[in-house]
Amino acid sequence: MRLGVLDVGSNTIHLLVVDAHRGGHPTPMSSTKAALRLAENTDAKGDITRNGADRLVATVQDFAGIAQSSGCGELMAFATSAVRDANNSEAVLSRVRAETGVSLEVLSGVDEARLTFLAVRRWYGWSAGRILNLDIGGGSLELTCGGDEDPDVAFSLQLGAGRLTRDWLQEDPPGKRRVAVLRDWLDAELVEPAKRLRAAGSADLSVGTSKTFRSLARLTGAAPSGAGPRVKRALTASGLRQLIAFISRMTASDRAELEGVSSDRSQQIVAGALVAEASMRALGIDTLEICPWALREGLILRKLDTDMGGELVVSAR
Template sequence: MRLGVLDVGSNTVHLLVVDAHRGGHPNPMSSTKAVLRLAEEIDDTGKMTKKGADSLTSTVEDFTRIAKASGCEQVMAFATSAVRDATNTDEVLSQVKKASGLTVDVLEGVDEARLTSLAVRRWYGWSAGRILTFDIGGGSLELTSGVDEEPEVALSLPLGAGRLTREWLPGDPPSKRHVSVLRDWLDAELKQPAKDLRAAGKPDLSVGSSKTFRSLARLTGAAPSGAGPRVRRTLTVSGLRQLIAFISRMTAADRADLEGVSSDRASQIVAGALVAEAAMRATGVDTLDICPWALREGVILRRLDSEPAGVLVSVG
């Protein structure tokens, strides 16, 4: 069947269209993105602004039409940190549904972690043993550990790259002092979560998923996306340290010229690198394998397993 997955994130809204069947490898057919930066559209009262809500509404309308034109039998729509954190979430999503006919499900952070873990497990298989998974989004960091498709430990922390950039790294480029202070704060914040993950057992494989980790791996020498998803890519702590020393002295405009860094993420890649470094340091991980699958693939796989992970709406 042809499925559409509409992911409303903190930075972008992303429609992925795939051909998929139970027991098969989801085959991507098209990918459409819009940069809305919804996390920056939360006002002082915690509400999403009218501008943010209207931008989201028109984008979902457009993407629903694209899904229909692409022959999607169903669309699974979900929202993560930015929409989840807004105090007027119900009002915003009601507006979206009224205009587009699409119900957007709000995923809790722990559910994000579990679905990402499912995608990683399916990619690497049972022979990988215990997998420790890291996923950095715009608003949150997800961490899991487990030997099964349902992880034994699933954590979601408000340590996303966009959130930390806004709260901790003013200036372009950020000052050495701000970078140092954020490093120390992250070490303190990750101390207990790392202890919980270690208590589950020593990992046989440590994995980073999400665009942030793919970008960091590319910046430290991993193969480009054009080499295909099955080429092994890794990220090391030592490589991250060298990268942070380099990119933290650059402006966002200069970072956007680096291969592997999109213009919409250039401003937050320093915070993303600091979170990745701190998470690896806290858990004692020296090297991460980079998984091409993440949350969206997890949603698809759960749907194919006939276990709902979002709201399914026919657009036919």
């Protein structure tokens, strides 16, 4: 079975084409990305702008064509925070459907968290014990923990790297005082979620997913993506603190020159690092393992489980 997964996020739209079969893990065949910056193309009323909607329709049309030419038997298309939060999301979704034939499923924040947790569980397997997972997107932060495939506790908080950059760190580079105030605010926002996560039970393994965590790990010395997905990567609290002191003094253009930071994410990597730091501090995490699977893989796994009667067991290790 060849599947296409179309992910419309706050910053980018990403098409992942995989081959999946019974008794094995999804094998990536191709990956195509485009920077849409939907969150930035949202006006003061909370509506996705005409320009943002135009670009979304055109890109979905192009990517659907790529999926078809790649031989995908099915295209699973979904949208997260930027579309979910827009006041005119229904109108935009209707237009995408009418002009491209693609129906975008809007995931709730909690569904996003749960599907990401499923992917993490399948990657590490049952031997990992109880898992605590952190995922930083452009619009939201997902926090989950549990000992099964469905987490016991799942949070989706409006603490995404792009959102915080727009709301808090508009100067380039961000002011020292502003960074300090954001740190304090994040600590306060995470008190209650952290309390509930800790009350659910201590974790045997703490994990970070998402491009933000992969970039932060790379910037603190983890292996590059070219080394392959099975190379162990980690992010430490001490390394993260040192990194923030360094990148918060740089301009976005200078940060884009760093290995592991793409030009379309260089502006928000400081906010992403501050969210990661605050989350690790609130939860008492010294080291996070970086998992290469996340939301897209979770959707694929759910699809395989559903279509195959729940009989498929996927293991990456």
